Amino acid sequence: MVVPPAAAPALDVEALGLVHPNGHRALDGLTLRVAAGERVAIIGPSGAGKTSLLRLAGMSLRPTAGRVGVLGSDPWAIAPRALRGLRARVGLVHQAPPVPPRLRVVTAVLAGRLGSWSVARALASLVWPVDAAGAHEALGRLGLADRLFDRCDRLSGGQLQRVGIARVLYQAPDLILADEPVSALDPTLADRAVGALVAQSQASGAALVASLHAVDLALRWFPRIVGLRDGTLRFDLPAADVTRELLSALYAAEGGHVPRQDDTVAVRALGDDALDPAAASQVACGPLDGRDGRPLCL
Ligand SMILES: Nc1ncnc2c1ncn2[C@@H]1O[C@H](COP(=O)(O)OP(=O)(O)OP(=O)(O)O)[C@@H](O)[C@H]1O
Numbered sequence: 001m002v003v004p005p006a007a008a009p010a011l012d013v014e015a016l017g018l019v020h021p022n023g024h025r026a027l028d029g030l031t032l033r034v035a036a037g038e039r040v041a042i043i044g045p046s047g048a049g050k051t052s053l054l055r056l057a058g059m060s061l062r063p064t065a066g067r068v069g070v071l072g073s074d075p076w077a078i079a080p081r082a083l084r085g086l087r088a089r090v091g092l093v094h095q096a097p098p099v100p101p102r103l104r105v106v107t108a109v110l111a112g113r114l115g116s117w118s119v120a121r122a123l124a125s126l127v128w129p130v131d132a133a134g135a136h137e138a139l140g141r142l143g144l145a146d147r148l149f150d151r152c153d154r155l156s157g158g159q160l161q162r163v164g165i166a167r168v169l170y171q172a173p174d175l176i177l178a179d180e181p182v183s184a185l186d187p188t189l190a191d192r193a194v195g196a197l198v199a200q201s202q203a204s205g206a207a208l209v210a211s212l213h214a215v216d217l218a219l220r221w222f223p224r225i226v227g228l229r230d231g232t233l234r235f236d237l238p239a240a241d242v243t244r245e246l247l248s249a250l251y252a253a254e255g256g257h258v259p260r261q262d263d264t265v266a267v268r269a270l271g272d273d274a275l276d277p278a279a280a281s282q283v284a285c286g287p288l289d290g291r292d293g294r295p296l297c298l
């Protein structure tokens with residue numbers, strides 16, 4: 001029997017370091033491997049290095065130490081043409097998608113495949129969308145199908161964020177890198193949008209690496225959680241093994257407060273019972289149940 005070769009890791013970083021031009025060290029000695037098709041959430045306090053890691057993985061920053069491997073290639077050691085091909089296989093979701101003024105939603109979504117289209121097809125699409133049906137379908141997964149021909153500068157920040165996600169769904173890359181992709185969405189829409197990214201990863205086999213502010217969202221959707229703090233890896237665990245103690249230590253600089261999707265509701269619900277684990281578990285454990293059903297409470 002012929003055993004097919006194992007797919008290259010989607011992301012393979014070793015002893016990764018990043019020192020910004022002003023001398024600030026954003027990442028220090030980070031080693032992380034994400035298998036093809038794997039889903040990993042990156043969490044940690046503000047300034048931990050989440051965006052820096054995703055920008056290094058997304059090939060927009062060059063590491064100052066260590067090595068970064070993307071889909072089996074070293075982006076800084078391959079020819080420009082190969083680099084273009086590699087970039088087309090990586091989908092980036094930005095916190096605030098950069099969109100030129102007056103661009104229509106359909107064009108913004110179709111831009112997801114510009115890297116893999118011929119020049120002729122890409123130019124034709126600027127004149128008239130070559131695959132409006134495809135863009136419509138991707139937007140529909142985020143509840144935005146009716147905005148297909150709207151101008152992007154007439155959308156809200158949350159709608160624009162969802163257009164950025166639809167663009168990556170349409171792109172269908174092998175690796176999705178999402179930096180706080182739902183920060184402008186309310187909890188219900190955020191859940192739907194992360195669900196759409198996860199469904200894409202499951203259907204296409206794409207790896208998904210996302211930084212998330214809301215820890216409950218990360219634990220609900222991602223089997224593996226990476227905790228970053230001060231540019232270093234603090235833990236790398238299955239979601240079910242992430243304890244309240246680990247989270248409190250990770251967010252120690254923020255007074256041990258672990259950010260959730262709806263902090264105000266949770267805090268109000270906890271009230272004076274916040275120190276009573278039994279009472280707290282009744283109000284705070286719901287969305288944080290571990291994969292094995294073990295309740296994890298904040
Ligand atoms: N262009 C830059 N020049 C200098 N320092 C930078 C630059 N970008 C980021 N940093 C610093 O690097 C560290 C990591 O920043 P990064 O944006 O990766 O954090 P983060 O975890 O994404 O934070 P947040 O949750 O606030 O988005 C921070 O201390 C930040 O001040």
Ligand SMILES: [Mg+2]
Binds near residue numbers: 050051052179
């Ligand atoms: Mg960030």
